Every structure is written in structure tokens, then in C-alpha cells.
Amino acid sequence: MSLTLKPRVPVRAKISSVGTYVPPRVLTNADLEKMVETNDQWIVERTGIRERHLVDKGVATSDLAVEAARCCLKIRGIEASEVEVIIVATVTPDMLFPATACLVQNKLGVPEAWGFDLSAACSGFPYALQVGAKLVESGMHRKVLVIGADVMSSIIDYTDRTTCVIFGDGAGAVLLEPCAEGEVGLIDYWHEIDGAGAVALNMPGGGSLNPSTAETVAKKMHYVHQDGQAVYKFAVRKMAEATEKVLERNGLEGKDLGCFIPHQANKRIIESTAHRLGMPPESVIINIDRYGNTTAATIPLAMHTALEEGRLQKGDLVLLASVGAGFTVGATLLRWEF
Incomplete structure (x- = not known):
């Protein structure tokens, strides 16, 4: 059978x-x-x-x-x-x-x-x-x-x-x-990585390359190490590029978005990207002042802020964006259905 x-x-x-x-x-x-x-x-x-x-x-x-x-x-x-x-x-x-x-x-x-x-x-x-x-x-x-x-x-x-x-x-x-009938939900995304940026932001100790020893602890290899200028320059460029790519691919411009929810790494990076997209300040969610950079938690925390402040409404087109260690880059387009 x-x-x-x-x-x-x-x-x-x-x-x-x-x-x-x-x-x-x-x-x-x-x-x-x-x-x-x-x-x-x-x-x-x-x-x-x-x-x-x-x-x-x-x-x-x-x-x-x-x-x-x-x-x-x-x-x-x-x-x-x-x-x-x-x-x-x-x-x-x-x-x-x-x-x-x-x-x-x-x-x-x-x-x-x-x-x-x-x-x-x-x-x-x-x-x-x-x-x-x-x-x-x-x-x-x-x-x-x-x-x-x-x-x-x-x-x-x-x-x-x-x-x-x-x-x-x-x-x-x-x-x-x-999605229920008539709902749109997640629409599109653009992700990329650039491993050449690994030297600019990493935690060198504790993995298979540098297993934990008294020496790695003494050298502070189990803490975050960052080349701030290199990370900043990459983030400013790539967050803008990724967001523009996902919008262009869907025939959209910044003015079509109801809400821009970026990773909260640096206020200047966020404002630079929003300006390049032509987004009005009231549509850009920034809460880094009260939470700092919480790494993987920043975007959902910013979603909560947007909902709490009434700046994210059902039916809004929403753009998420991030740049992180790796380097990793991401942009996500979705229709808010919640």
C-alpha cells in the first residue's frame, strides 16, 4: 500500500x-x-x-x-x-x-x-x-x-x-x-554576512580556538572586544544599504512605512539611516536612551515601545533593520497584523 x-x-x-x-x-x-x-x-x-x-x-x-x-x-x-x-x-x-x-x-x-x-x-x-x-x-x-x-x-x-x-x-x-485570510504578515527580508569584520567585534576566549585557561582569563579574553570606529562605519553604511535593498525590491520608499524599528546600537546610526530613507522622526522608534544595546533583544523591546506609545498600528508597513558582530546584516519588511 x-x-x-x-x-x-x-x-x-x-x-x-x-x-x-x-x-x-x-x-x-x-x-x-x-x-x-x-x-x-x-x-x-x-x-x-x-x-x-x-x-x-x-x-x-x-x-x-x-x-x-x-x-x-x-x-x-x-x-x-x-x-x-x-x-x-x-x-x-x-x-x-x-x-x-x-x-x-x-x-x-x-x-x-x-x-x-x-x-x-x-x-x-x-x-x-x-x-x-x-x-x-x-x-x-x-x-x-x-x-x-x-x-x-x-x-x-x-x-x-x-x-x-x-x-x-x-x-x-x-x-x-x-496569517488569517486577508492578512499579509512577513513580506520580505535581506540578510548578509561579512566575516572579514570578525576582528572588529568579538569575544576571543572560551571557544575551540582559545579554550578557557588561566591565561585567557588574565588577558581578559572572555569579554567583548570592539574596534568602535570600524563597527560604526560599517553599521552606518550597511544598515542603510540593507533597508534600501528590501524597500526597492518591493517598490517602496521610506515614506510608505508606518514604522521603522531598527536595532538600538547607537542613536546616530539610527538617525543616519532614517534620514537616508526619508523617514519622519515620529515614525522612527528609538529607545536606546533607557535600555542601551541589549543585542538580540533590542528590536522586540523597541516593538514594545512602539506599541506602548501608540506609534505602531494594525495594518502598518514596518521595517526592521540590524547590523551586528560577524559582521551580520539584516532588514525585514512586514505588515503589522497584531
């Missing part, structure tokens, strides 16, 4: 809920003035950051991810048991293995979900979003949880003023589901 498989009807994926979480402890620029040679004016002028949230000792990435996931599911009004796939975008996993997604699955109490981690630094969330969308669009899954979460304070040297002023801790989660 032969088995006849019915062809799956192609569907589109949409974001059906958003949830976020940041730890309660706040580190202000005034606090940093007491720790390193810096000042509030210098930090604000160069980055746009005024404060960031940090975890307490013993709080891990999976803890933040679970809180964001619970918030997301509560807003959607469903139980965790309905989730089929969990994708966690992070560069600060609880441990090298198992995947943080496994720890999240256990803490959420999801009985039969599968999942994995995705490492693309600050582009982790949009990359994971597209992977999750394809699982929905294939017809194989109906509820995919995509989480961007990082505890950057665990890999930051708080005696290095070039990095410690930038990063914060946080998490954001979205639920992906099939």
Missing part, C-alpha cells in the same frame, strides 16, 4: 503577540562616572544612552527569556503547551550546551516543543524571525516562539569605557502564527 501525501498549502507568517522583560536594576551614566573615566554628556552625545538594565548575580539569559515568553503568551491568551517550536537568539547562552532553548522549554513547561539557539549577535532576532517564519510558512507548525535575549553584563569589562557604557541586559519574544 503506497502512502499519498497531500501537498501543503503555502501560508504566510505573522507576528501575533509581543512580550518583553528587563531586569529591575538600573545602571545610569552617573553610576558609570564612578566606575570608569567617562561622563554623562560624552555617553549621551556619542551613543544616545542614559541608562541600561542589568541582572543581579545568578540571573541568566534563560531567566530573562522565560519572563518575556510568559508575557508574550499571556498577551496572546494561550498556554505555553500550545507552543511547538522555541528559537532563542543569543550570544550569551546560559552555557555552551545544552542550548538555552532547552532550558527555556523546561522552565516554561512546554511538553512537546523542539527548538534551538541561533547566534548572529545584534542581528540574531531578525535572523531567528525569518527562520521561525519559514517553519510556519512550510505548513509544519502553527505556533513558533522567537526570543531575543542577552545578558551582556556577563561578558562586559566594566573597566573598559569603550564597551561598558553601551550594553544592557534584556529579552523580547514574539509569537509567529499563520
Whole structure:
């Protein structure tokens, strides 16, 4: 007896809920003035950051991810048991293995979900979003949880003023589901990587190249190392190029967008990209002043800010954009259906 498989009807994926979480402890620029040679004016002028949230000792990435996931599911009004796939975008996993997604699955109490981690630094969330969308669009899954979460304070040297002023801790989660009739959801994306940029932003210790030893710890190889000027120049150029490519491919201009939600790495990078796209300031979401750069969590956190402030409405055309270590680059076009 032969088995006849019915062809799956192609569907589109949409974001059906958003949830976020940041730890309660706040580190202000005034606090940093007491720790390193810096000042509030210098930090604000160069980055746009005024404060960031940090975890307490013993709080891990999976803890933040679970809180964001619970918030997301509560807003959607469903139980965790309905989730089929969990994708966690992070560069600060609880441990090298198992995947943080496994720890999240256990803490959420999801009985039969599968999942994995995705490492693309600050582009982790949009990359994971597209992977999750394809699982929905294939017809194989109906509820995919995509989480961007990082505890950057665990890999930051708080005696290095070039990095410690930038990063914060946080998490954001979205639920992906099939579009209903008449809905559009995720439309298009443009992703690329440039591995030549690896030398400009990395954490050199702890992997197979430089396994953890007393020497790697003494040399501070387990902290983020960054060539700020190289990263800035690449980010300004590539965030603009990626956004323009995805808009041009869909016959759109910046003025057609209801909302631009970029990765929150630097206020000047965001404003430069928005200006090049011809976007009015009220359509550009910037919340870096209160969270800093939370790496994979910045875009969902910015989505929450946009919703909270009434600047993201059902039916809006939305553009997401990111540049991260790797280098990684991403831009995503979608119709907001939530």
C-alpha cells in the first residue's frame, strides 16, 4: 500500500503577540562616572544612552527569556503547551550546551516543543524571525516562539569605557502564527554576512580556538572586544544599504512605512539611516536612551515601545533593520497584523 501525501498549502507568517522583560536594576551614566573615566554628556552625545538594565548575580539569559515568553503568551491568551517550536537568539547562552532553548522549554513547561539557539549577535532576532517564519510558512507548525535575549553584563569589562557604557541586559519574544485570510504578515527580508569584520567585534576566549585557561582569563579574553570606529562605519553604511535593498525590491520608499524599528546600537546610526530613507522622526522608534544595546533583544523591546506609545498600528508597513558582530546584516519588511 503506497502512502499519498497531500501537498501543503503555502501560508504566510505573522507576528501575533509581543512580550518583553528587563531586569529591575538600573545602571545610569552617573553610576558609570564612578566606575570608569567617562561622563554623562560624552555617553549621551556619542551613543544616545542614559541608562541600561542589568541582572543581579545568578540571573541568566534563560531567566530573562522565560519572563518575556510568559508575557508574550499571556498577551496572546494561550498556554505555553500550545507552543511547538522555541528559537532563542543569543550570544550569551546560559552555557555552551545544552542550548538555552532547552532550558527555556523546561522552565516554561512546554511538553512537546523542539527548538534551538541561533547566534548572529545584534542581528540574531531578525535572523531567528525569518527562520521561525519559514517553519510556519512550510505548513509544519502553527505556533513558533522567537526570543531575543542577552545578558551582556556577563561578558562586559566594566573597566573598559569603550564597551561598558553601551550594553544592557534584556529579552523580547514574539509569537509567529499563520496569517488569517486577508492578512499579509512577513513580506520580505535581506540578510548578509561579512566575516572579514570578525576582528572588529568579538569575544576571543572560551571557544575551540582559545579554550578557557588561566591565561585567557588574565588577558581578559572572555569579554567583548570592539574596534568602535570600524563597527560604526560599517553599521552606518550597511544598515542603510540593507533597508534600501528590501524597500526597492518591493517598490517602496521610506515614506510608505508606518514604522521603522531598527536595532538600538547607537542613536546616530539610527538617525543616519532614517534620514537616508526619508523617514519622519515620529515614525522612527528609538529607545536606546533607557535600555542601551541589549543585542538580540533590542528590536522586540523597541516593538514594545512602539506599541506602548501608540506609534505602531494594525495594518502598518514596518521595517526592521540590524547590523551586528560577524559582521551580520539584516532588514525585514512586514505588515503589522497584531
